[in-house]
Each structure stands twice: as C-alpha cells, then as structure tokens.
Amino acid sequence: MNNNVSKGGNSPLSSSEDKGKQGLDYKWIALSNVIIASMMGTINGSITLISLPAIFNGIHIDPLTSFQYLLWILMGYGLVTATLLLSFGRLSDMYGRVKLFKLGFLIFTVGSILLYLTPSTGDAGAIEIILFRIVQAVGSALTMANSSAILTDAFPVSERGKALGINMVALMSGQFVGLLLGGILAVFDWRYVFLVSVPFGILGTVWSTFKLKEVSLRAPKTKLDIWGNLTFVSGITILLLGVTYGLMPYGSDAMGWNNPWVMASMIGGFILLALFPVVESKVENPMFRLDLFKIKMFSYANVAGFLSSLSRGGMMFMLILLLQGIWLPLHGYSYESTPFWAGVYMLPLTLGVIIMGPISGILSDKYGPRWIATIGMVMNTIGFLALASLPYNFNYWELGLTLFFMGLGSGMFGSPNSASIMNSVPPQERGVASGMLTTIMNTAFTASMAIFFTIVIVGITQRFPDAIASSLASIGAVQLAPVLSNIPPTGALFSAFLGYNPVETILSSVPSAVVSHIPPATLTTLTGTTWFPSTLAEAFMPSLKVSFYIGAFFCGLSAILSALRGERYIHELEVIKINPDEDKTKE
Known part of the structure; x- marks a missing residue:
C-alpha cells in the first residue's frame, strides 16, 4: 500500500480506497456488523413502543396518573443518545472506531439484561426501566456514532451510497420486526420484549471482536x-x-x-x-467541528437532514395515536389489540423505504445525490399535505398509499444525503462527522416528538371538555358531563394509546347513585369502541392537521436545501484536484 503523506498526514485515498479494501470480503463483514447494530437499535425502539401497554400493566402503572413515566420511557432513550453522540464521535477518531463500536454492543447487551430483570413494580419499576433504558442508550450511541464512519472507511467511493442504502433497509426492517415481535411477545410476558435484544447484542459483540479491523486514520490525540x-x-x-x-x-x-x-x-x-x-x-x-460547515455539501446536507428528521420524528407517533385511539376502535378492534394492529397498518411506510433505500443509494453513487434527495423530500412534502386532508374515519387504502409514497420519498432522501455528508469530509474526521450527522438527526427526532406532542396536547386541552359535553348530551347522559369532562386530556389520549378505554376507569369512580339513573343502553354506548374515539377525534384532528402542515413545511425547506447543495463533492477527489503532484506520485 502506498505511503504518501501530504500536509494533513496520510492521504485520504490510502484510507478510503486502499485500507477499505483489506481483503475482498472485508467491506461486507463491516456492513454485516453495522446491520446487526442497526437492527438491534430499531427493534428495541419499535418493540418498546408497541409493547408499552404490556409493560405498564406488568409493572402495575396507571397512565392516567403516571404520564411522566410514559414520556420518559419514550423520549429518554433518544435524549441520551443525542447528547452523547458528538463526544463518542470525537473519541472514536482519537482511539479507534471499531474499539468503541464493540464496546457499544457490550453495553447495550448489559442494559437489555437489566431491563429483563427489572425487580420492582409501580413507580419504582418505572424509574428502573427508565434508568436501564439509559444504559441501553449509551451502548446505542457508541454504535450509532461509528456506523456511518465504519461503512465509509470500508467501502470505496463508488459503493458508499449503496452500503448506506442497504443499512437503511436494515433500520426499517428492524422497525417492522420490532412491531411484530412486540405484538407477539407482549402476550406472553412483557419482560421478553427486552430479552429479545440480547442475542443481537451477543452476536454483534462476538462478530465485531473477531472480524472488524481498525482501518481508519486516527486524528491527533487531543483533549476532550x-x-x-x-x-x-x-x-x-x-x-x-x-x-x-x-x-x-x-x-x-x-x-x-x-x-x-x-x-x-x-x-x-x-x-x-x-x-x-x-x-x-x-x-x-x-467536538462539534464548525469549520466542517464551510464545506457546502456538508452544511446543506446536514441542515436538510435536520429538517427531514424534524418532520418525521413525531409523525409516526401521531399516526399511531390516530390509529390506536380513533380509527381502529371505530372499525371494531378491541382496545387491547390496537397496539399490534397499528404497527401492522404502518407497514406501507416501512415497505416504501425498504424498496427505495438501496436503489437510491446505487443511483446516487452513479449520478450524485442532489436531485435524488430533492425529489425524495418533495414527495414527503406532498405526503404530509395528503395526510392533512384525511378525515378521521378515512378509508385505509388512502392512508396506506400515502404512507407507501412517503416511504419511497424517505428512501430516496436518506442514503444519498448521508453518503454526501460522509463523502465530503477528510477520512480522519469521519468519526466526528458521523457523530455530528447522527446527533443532528437524533436531536431533531426528539425535538420533533416534543413539538408534535405540544401542538396536539394544547389543541386537545382546549377542545376536549366541550367535545365531551356535547357528545354526552347527544346520548342523554349529560349528568356525567361534570365527571367525564375532568378526564385529563393527556391521560385520555395516552390511555387510548396504551390499549384501554379510559371511560371504564372513570365510571368506576362515579357514585353508583349517579350511574343507576343512566339507561343500560347509554352505558353500553359509553364503554363501547365507538363513542370515546369519535369524541376524541373532535378534539384531536384539528391539531393533528396543523402538525402535518408543519411537517410539510419542514420537508419543503429540506427539498430546497437539497437542490441548493450543489453537485457531487467527494473529499478524496477534491484533494487530488488541489494537489496534482500528489496524484502523480500515487500513479
């Protein structure tokens, strides 16, 4: 291998082209390790989301009174990963990406075992789950901070988009597998939803320890x-x-x-x-290299990715709330079964990404990322506007086609955008660039959930009491208005999300003298699967539409930035153009 040294140290090509080709199959070994990490993380995310009803029942927590635990189980994991990624990216450039990547597998496995063994119930059990999820998040941050950099080191320029596209398929496949496993395992024991991550963690730890090589250029050792x-x-x-x-x-x-x-x-x-x-x-x-933003491709692609994640982070959760809290009960599904079926009905989104992810990566390797990523964001903009136009009792084919269309758009954007970011930086900065990329995306994803939550809950808080009162009057149960109007809007929304009808719980606390004056037919209506979701829809849908319009706005801005990023920029090739003497030496 050629040992030419330029002013910046080893030449970029010696890392990305020569070192990355150590052994014909090494790039596929690297990809297999990253795929295991990606699937482990996304399975853990979606399996937890879909299994929350079983988890809360298993530790005996009432969501109407313990809303804060629900939020922290959902958002704490993303918050911790977002705060650690930058530091881990810098550490990986200093001490080796593979070393920290392997450590991430081990820590994630330990966190999964601790979650399976959660000893307490009630509030103490919820706090333990949150703390053990933080342990998992540390492990996940170590793998996430290095995944893109390891792939960029291992694959030549001509195949990086394809590799990142295949990894995107793994990410989305993990979400699909997690939804199905969560629906199945939660029936038997809520602890199994955490135990399922352990085989992935053990396999990843062993496989990466024996097969991954440290082929990256080290950045000069500096202080944190x-x-x-x-x-x-x-x-x-x-x-x-x-x-x-x-x-x-x-x-x-x-x-x-x-x-x-x-x-x-x-x-x-x-x-x-x-x-x-x-x-x-x-x-x-x-740790956050502001000077990298002087590279136009790096700057525009990162901001476009931030806006894309800002639009998508809360979108999936809002759609699951719509399905579980309103649409599925209205179509005859019991509250207990809605978490599983909501995951199934979201699959067109996953399918779209799985189909388009690798295709867009291959196309971006050949034609550049600019217009492929731009078209993807335009498609997502149209998709958000289509979602905003749907009524609460929509025909499923309308939602399914819209989700599939948005999945194709997300697949077109994701891998070309990531490849353009990683290609634009020097090899010795790929760890910090990967950390910056994932930090920006995870921060936006977590912030998006907070933004969408706020919009929807503010709207429900304003409209829910009036919706309850008018709906009770329409069925001749106006005497219950003072009681049911006091249902906390957040509790109403998330009790539906967690798979049960909150009206039954509220009625159990109403004096029997009041309930005895209500006709049996009216009580049956109140506790059925249609009255509460129809009432909730009146308060929920206006705010949901606003959140979709905001998502369309973010995607539109992302499309504009994608178009303005310029044509293909690959740092190694730019160095050669700037240093023709070095190029001759290489030849």
Missing part, C-alpha cells in the same frame, strides 16, 4: 471538549425536561406551561444551546 460537552448536554437536557413537564398538569391547569420551573428550564436551555456554537468557536479542540 469539556466546555462544549457541558454546554450542549446541559442545554438540550434542561430544554427537553422543561418541554416534558410543560405537557403535564400543573395545579388546576391541564398543562404545566405556567410552572415557574418549566419556564426557567425552557429559557435556560435555549440560552445554553445558543451559547454552544460560541463555545465551540473558542475552545482548542471542539
């Missing part, structure tokens, strides 16, 4: 960016804590935005995040 870490981690954590508790009741208010602590944390979080780029521009060894 302590001030940048403190500013970023504190800022995003405090901000999302404020958002989380702003969604919870405070005193006599249905939501907590008037809570002084919430307001202080929101302001403090924004200030710290605003200071973060200032800090990074001053410290000697920044």
Whole structure:
C-alpha cells in the first residue's frame, strides 16, 4: 500500500480506497456488523413502543396518573443518545472506531439484561426501566456514532451510497420486526420484549471482536471538549425536561406551561444551546467541528437532514395515536389489540423505504445525490399535505398509499444525503462527522416528538371538555358531563394509546347513585369502541392537521436545501484536484 503523506498526514485515498479494501470480503463483514447494530437499535425502539401497554400493566402503572413515566420511557432513550453522540464521535477518531463500536454492543447487551430483570413494580419499576433504558442508550450511541464512519472507511467511493442504502433497509426492517415481535411477545410476558435484544447484542459483540479491523486514520490525540460537552448536554437536557413537564398538569391547569420551573428550564436551555456554537468557536479542540460547515455539501446536507428528521420524528407517533385511539376502535378492534394492529397498518411506510433505500443509494453513487434527495423530500412534502386532508374515519387504502409514497420519498432522501455528508469530509474526521450527522438527526427526532406532542396536547386541552359535553348530551347522559369532562386530556389520549378505554376507569369512580339513573343502553354506548374515539377525534384532528402542515413545511425547506447543495463533492477527489503532484506520485 502506498505511503504518501501530504500536509494533513496520510492521504485520504490510502484510507478510503486502499485500507477499505483489506481483503475482498472485508467491506461486507463491516456492513454485516453495522446491520446487526442497526437492527438491534430499531427493534428495541419499535418493540418498546408497541409493547408499552404490556409493560405498564406488568409493572402495575396507571397512565392516567403516571404520564411522566410514559414520556420518559419514550423520549429518554433518544435524549441520551443525542447528547452523547458528538463526544463518542470525537473519541472514536482519537482511539479507534471499531474499539468503541464493540464496546457499544457490550453495553447495550448489559442494559437489555437489566431491563429483563427489572425487580420492582409501580413507580419504582418505572424509574428502573427508565434508568436501564439509559444504559441501553449509551451502548446505542457508541454504535450509532461509528456506523456511518465504519461503512465509509470500508467501502470505496463508488459503493458508499449503496452500503448506506442497504443499512437503511436494515433500520426499517428492524422497525417492522420490532412491531411484530412486540405484538407477539407482549402476550406472553412483557419482560421478553427486552430479552429479545440480547442475542443481537451477543452476536454483534462476538462478530465485531473477531472480524472488524481498525482501518481508519486516527486524528491527533487531543483533549476532550469539556466546555462544549457541558454546554450542549446541559442545554438540550434542561430544554427537553422543561418541554416534558410543560405537557403535564400543573395545579388546576391541564398543562404545566405556567410552572415557574418549566419556564426557567425552557429559557435556560435555549440560552445554553445558543451559547454552544460560541463555545465551540473558542475552545482548542471542539467536538462539534464548525469549520466542517464551510464545506457546502456538508452544511446543506446536514441542515436538510435536520429538517427531514424534524418532520418525521413525531409523525409516526401521531399516526399511531390516530390509529390506536380513533380509527381502529371505530372499525371494531378491541382496545387491547390496537397496539399490534397499528404497527401492522404502518407497514406501507416501512415497505416504501425498504424498496427505495438501496436503489437510491446505487443511483446516487452513479449520478450524485442532489436531485435524488430533492425529489425524495418533495414527495414527503406532498405526503404530509395528503395526510392533512384525511378525515378521521378515512378509508385505509388512502392512508396506506400515502404512507407507501412517503416511504419511497424517505428512501430516496436518506442514503444519498448521508453518503454526501460522509463523502465530503477528510477520512480522519469521519468519526466526528458521523457523530455530528447522527446527533443532528437524533436531536431533531426528539425535538420533533416534543413539538408534535405540544401542538396536539394544547389543541386537545382546549377542545376536549366541550367535545365531551356535547357528545354526552347527544346520548342523554349529560349528568356525567361534570365527571367525564375532568378526564385529563393527556391521560385520555395516552390511555387510548396504551390499549384501554379510559371511560371504564372513570365510571368506576362515579357514585353508583349517579350511574343507576343512566339507561343500560347509554352505558353500553359509553364503554363501547365507538363513542370515546369519535369524541376524541373532535378534539384531536384539528391539531393533528396543523402538525402535518408543519411537517410539510419542514420537508419543503429540506427539498430546497437539497437542490441548493450543489453537485457531487467527494473529499478524496477534491484533494487530488488541489494537489496534482500528489496524484502523480500515487500513479
């Protein structure tokens, strides 16, 4: 292998082209390791989402009174990964990507075993699950921070889009497998939904230990960016804590935005995040390399990816709420069965990504990422507008075709955008670039859930009491209005999401003298599968449409930035153009 050295150290081509070809099959070994990590992470995410009813029942938690635990089980994992990715990306450039990647498998496996063994029930059990999920998140952050960099090191320029596209298929396949496994395993024991990750973790740990090679160029060993870490981690954590508790009741208010602590944390979080780029521009060894944003392709692709994730993060959860809380009960599905069927009915989205992910990667390798990624975001913009036009009692084929169309759009955007980011940076910076890429996406994904939650819950809080009162009057049960109108809007929404009708719980606390005056037919209507979802729809749908319009706006901006990014930019080839003497030496 050629040992030419330029001013920056080893030549980029010696890393990406020569080292990446160590052994004919090494690139496929690297891809198989990354695929295991991707499937392990996405199976864990979707299996937890679909199994929350079984988990809450298993530890004996009432979502009407423990809403904060639901939010932290959902959002805590993403928050921890988002805050650690940058640091892990820098550490991988300093000490080796493969070393930290293998450690990630091991830590994730330990977290999964701890979750399976969760000893307590009630509030203590919920807190233990949240803490053990944080252990999992640390392991996941170590693998996620290095996956794109390992693939970029292992594959030549002409095949990177294809490799990232295949990995995208693994990510989406993991979501599909997680939904099905969650629906099946939760029937037997909620602990099995965590145990299923252990074989993936053990396989990944063993396979990566014996087969992965450290082929990357090391960045000069530097000190960790302590001030940048403190500013970023504190800022995003405090901000999302404020958002989380702003969604919870405070005193006599249905939501907590008037809570002084919430307001202080929101302001403090924004200030710290605003200071973060200032800090990074001053410290000697920044973990967030602002100078990389001078590369047009890197800058535009990352912002486009941020906007795409901002639109998609809350979209899937909002659709699951729509299916589980409204559409499926209206079509005769019992509340207990809706979590599983919601996952099944979301499969067209996954199918679209699986079909288009590798195709778009191959096309971007050949023709460049610009217009492929742009068309993908235009398709998603149209898809969001189509979702906003659907009534709550839609025909499923309308939703299924829209989801499939959006899956094709997401598949067209994802791998070309990631490949353009990773191709645009020097080889010795791929770890930090991969960390920045995944941090930006995970931060946007978590923020998107908070944004969509806020929009929907604010709307429900304003409309739900009136919807309950008018609906009770229409069935001759107006005397229950003072009681049922006090159902917490967040509790109503998430009790439906968790698979049971909250009206039954509320009626059990109503004095029997009041209930005895209600005709049996009316009681049957109240506790059936149509009255509550129809009532909830009146409060839910206007805000849901607003969130879809916002998603369309984000996707539209992402499409514009994708079009403006320029044609193909590959750092190795740009270095050769700038250093023709080095090119002659190589020849």
